[in-house]
Amino acid sequence: MASSESLKLHQSSAAGVAHTIRSTSARMEFVDLRAQQARIRERLDAAIARVLDHGAYIMGPEVVELEGRLARFSGALHCVSCGSGTEALLIALMALGVGPGDAVFCPAFTFTATPEVVMLIGGTPVLADVIPETFNLDPASLQEAIMEARKRGLVPKAVMPVDLFGLPADYIEIERIAAEHGLAIICDAAQSYGATYRGRKVGAIGRVTATSFFPAKPLGCYGDGGAIFTDDDTLAHAMRSIRQHGKGDDKYDIVRLGINGRMDTIQAAILNEKLAIYPEEIAARQAIARRYSERLSKILRTPTVPEGSTSVWAQYTVRLPATRRDAIATTMMTAGIPTAVYYPKPLHHQMPYSLSPVPATGLANSERLAEEVLSLPMHAYLTAADQDRVCDNLARALEG
Ligand SMILES: Cc1ncc(COP(=O)(O)O)c(C=O)c1O
Numbered sequence: 004m005a006s007s008e009s010l011k012l013h014q015s016s017a018a019g020v021a022h023t024i025r026s027t028s029a030r031m032e033f034v035d036l037r038a039q040q041a042r043i044r045e046r047l048d049a050a051i052a053r054v055l056d057h058g059a060y061i062m063g064p065e066v067v068e069l070e071g072r073l074a075r076f077s078g079a080l081h082c083v084s085c086g087s088g089t090e091a092l093l094i095a096l097m098a099l100g101v102g103p104g105d106a107v108f109c110p111a112f113t114f115t116a117t118p119e120v121v122m123l124i125g126g127t128p129v130l131a132d133v134i135p136e137t138f139n140l141d142p143a144s145l146q147e148a149i150m151e152a153r154k155r156g157l158v159p160k161a162v163m164p165v166d167l168f169g170l171p172a173d174y175i176e177i178e179r180i181a182a183e184h185g186l187a188i189i190c191d192a193a194q195s196y197g198a199t200y201r202g203r204k205v206g207a208i209g210r211v212t213a214t215s216f217f218p219a220k221p222l223g224c225y226g227d228g229g230a231i232f233t234d235d236d237t238l239a240h241a242m243r244s245i246r247q248h249g250k251g252d253d254k255y256d257i258v259r260l261g262i263n264g265r266m267d268t269i270q271a272a273i274l275n276e277k278l279a280i281y282p283e284e285i286a287a288r289q290a291i292a293r294r295y296s297e298r299l300s301k302i303l304r305t306p307t308v309p310e311g312s313t314s315v316w317a318q319y320t321v322r323l324p325a326t327r328r329d330a331i332a333t334t335m336m337t338a339g340i341p342t343a344v345y346y347p348k349p350l351h352h353q354m355p356y357s358l359s360p361v362p363a364t365g366l367a368n369s370e371r372l373a374e375e376v377l378s379l380p381m382h383a384y385l386t387a388a389d390q391d392r393v394c395d396n397l398a399r400a401l402e403g
């Protein structure tokens with residue numbers, strides 16, 4: 004199917020090194036979009052047909068409906084839908100007025116989209132290390148990164164914590180540091196929409212939150228899509244304007260620099276149907292993650308969820324001995340079990356960020372994780388039998 008083919012392309016070319024194969028006997032999907040589609044296919048067909056009938060392909064009624072539903076779901080006052088998670092981050096940074104001379108702090112262990120948008124608008128991404136147990140931004144390293152930025156004459160402007168693999172970052176500490184240094188918090192929640200942190204839902208944390216509806220995300224559409232959340236009326240107004248070429252009251256009255264950042268009506272129609280079953284899917288993902296941890300925590304390092312947080316498990320990522328990780332992935336692949344490495348390089352080893360400022364204390368955890376991580380098949384429709392197959396093969400590969 005086209006969607007899973009392009010998904011594999013993304014895994015292998017854009018977001019990491021995916022070890023996916025089609026086994027001739029028992030084929031397992033890394034993310035099974037077909038099972039979900041079969042469940043709601045009639046509703047999806049009807050929703051798409053309604054868009055074809057009314058013909059409002061851009062900013063149609065489904066977009067307005069989706070924004071209302073997403074805002075209510077996350078407890079944020081405003082939701083601004085947009086064309087992708089990358090655009091969501093870009094629009095947020097533009098609305099906050101980030102530009103040349105400004106430092107924006109990002110974890111070194113994340114997808115390129117996080118620092119990419121900072122550079123696109125002329126700002127400087129300053130990389131900080133992560134905590135190995137949660138894969139998320141380390142507040143102590145953030146402090147060091149702020150010192151480094153000041154030393155270089157940059158103005159600390161914002162921090163972009165990433166809720167990696169679906170788990171919210173350590174926001175209590177990050178909020179304390181952000182308040183001390185006057186930083187805006189832009190949550191990169193591309194992987195964590197639907198997760199919670201100490202009673203707060205993702206979307207209602209930070210000054211602004213950006214999420215992605217890329218097909219393989221926990222809540223995904225059938226193309227690119229994203230959304231931005233905030234409680235700040237002025238910021239929401241600016242982000243709506245930037246999303247549509249900086250429009251003022253009239254479409255052809257341009258009051259600021261903007262982009263074409265709109266979400267297609269068809270994608271909104273699809274997301275409205277998927278959102279209806281999303282709470283059940285989150286519960287299923289959490290049950291699957293618990294089962295993985297029960298089976299695997301005795302033989303390898305399984306992911307940690309701190310007290311007071313919930314994850315939506317965008318990935319279930321284990322840590323393996325660095326010297327054996329790739330061989331184990333190959334053994335799994337041979338057994339017809341797809342795995343993926345998110346991410347094979349920390350960002351300071353990627354070309355665009357090779358000169359980005361880093362803390363004097365270094366980025367050792369990000370470097371080590373890039374060599375140790377392996378993500379296992381994870382989606383709401385993973386059967387117990389398939390999960391057993393993953394665990395049995397992983398145990399055997401580790402012994403071998
Ligand atoms: C952490 C993170 N930020 C941003 C993005 C960008 O989202 P999109 O692919 O929708 O542009 C992604 C997508 O993989 C992501 O994982």
